[in-house]
Amino acid sequence: MxxxxxxxxxxxxxxxxxxxxxxxxxxxxxxxxxxxxxxxxxxxRTPVLVVQREDGTHLVDGTGHDFSTLDAAPAGLPALEPTDAAATTAAAVAVSALPEQLTALVASVAAPSPVDIRFTLVDGRVVRWGGQEASAHKAAILGPLLSQPGKTYDVAAPDFPTIAG
Structure with a gap:
C-alpha cells in the first residue's frame, strides 16, 4: 500500500x-x-513472569508467551526457573490467577512439570500450587491461608488445603 x-x-x-x-x-x-x-x-501483552536465560531476561505473559528480552529484570515480577514450554504456560496461568497483593509476595516460581508448580514467597515460605487447573479457586483460598502460621502451604487440592511447619 x-x-x-x-x-x-x-x-x-x-x-x-x-x-x-x-x-x-x-x-x-x-x-x-x-x-x-x-x-x-x-x-x-502484560508480563507476569521473568525467565533468566543466556541471552537475557525474558518477559512471559499470562498465557506463557515469551514476548520480550531485556538486559535486566524489571522489579516486581516473579522469576521462573527455566523449564519447558508446557510448564512455563502452566506457571504463567497460575501466577496470572493471583490477585495483585498476592503476586507481590511471590519471589520465584518453580515448575519442573505442568502439574508441579511451586511459589517461593519473599519471606521464604513455599506454596505448593500443583497444576494450573482451578487456579482461580486456589488463589481465592491462598490469601486467608497465608494469614496462618506455617512454612509450606499446599493448595494443590484446593478443597483440602494444608499448612505444614
Whole structure:
C-alpha cells in the first residue's frame, strides 16, 4: 500500500496481521472510518513472569508467551526457573490467577512439570500450587491461608488445603 492511497484500498486485515506480528502486541483491531480515518486499537501483552536465560531476561505473559528480552529484570515480577514450554504456560496461568497483593509476595516460581508448580514467597515460605487447573479457586483460598502460621502451604487440592511447619 502506497502512502496517500485511497482509504478504501487499505486492507484492514493485512494491517491487523502486520501489527499482530509485533512481539508485544496481544491483540489488535483495525477499523476504517470514511472519509479519512484508520483506527488501530492495540492491547499490549502484560508480563507476569521473568525467565533468566543466556541471552537475557525474558518477559512471559499470562498465557506463557515469551514476548520480550531485556538486559535486566524489571522489579516486581516473579522469576521462573527455566523449564519447558508446557510448564512455563502452566506457571504463567497460575501466577496470572493471583490477585495483585498476592503476586507481590511471590519471589520465584518453580515448575519442573505442568502439574508441579511451586511459589517461593519473599519471606521464604513455599506454596505448593500443583497444576494450573482451578487456579482461580486456589488463589481465592491462598490469601486467608497465608494469614496462618506455617512454612509450606499446599493448595494443590484446593478443597483440602494444608499448612505444614
Amino acid at each position: 502506497e502512502l496517500g492511497a485511497p482509504l478504501v484500498q487499505v486492507d484492514t486485515g493485512e494491517v491487523e496481521q502486520r501489527v499482530a506480528r509485533l512481539p508485544r502486541v496481544d491483540s489488535v483491531r483495525v477499523r476504517r472510518s470514511l472519509p479519512g480515518t484508520v483506527e488501530i486499537s492495540v492491547s499490549e
